Amino acid sequence: MALVNIPISSIVGSGICVSASDGQKVYAILQSVVVRGDRAQLSFSGITRMTTAFLNAAVGQLYGEFSESVIKSHLAPPINTEPWHLSRLQLVVERAKEFFKDSDRVNKAYVASTGIDDEKDS
Template structure:
């Protein structure tokens, strides 16, 4: 089976230049998941996005680590046109998501103990 590239433009999916709500993040997540399930290589394009916050990224990208292994995502998900000032935010979201979904029970137990 031939691997195809699928170019997803965030601004078009959320119909805004502000990537700030988890609801919009969910729209992007669903678009990515559809493409990844067909084993396409996804180019997620942030061209024209002026503000990105973690609530959006946790839903759009972080949640992917619940459904797919990190190695698969490294090969199949490419982020393009990410503003330099936002790159650390993307890295942080991916790192926390990997840790969380790898040890979900331990995380939830620790939260229970704190509360």
């Protein structure tokens, strides 16, 4: 199993990681590393701004595709992190695990509280 360094700021093209579309670029690389059977290590070097929307797209959606044990075995601890990077990453991971554990319940609660049903609206 090879260790693959994934420099987020190089993939995004800057240290500003706020859009889900940029997160999707990181996800595509992470997903391919996991499928290949290698181990990915995210580098947060140079990241000056980062939203949970970006992290949901980059990391959170892995939990909808792979089991937690697969993710743990194929994601190395991130490097070049600051405390705020880690706290946002931890928040996203916890929310993703909860969501994908019972996404129907979460969707029903969302519709009940907002009145918005994305599945009916599309």
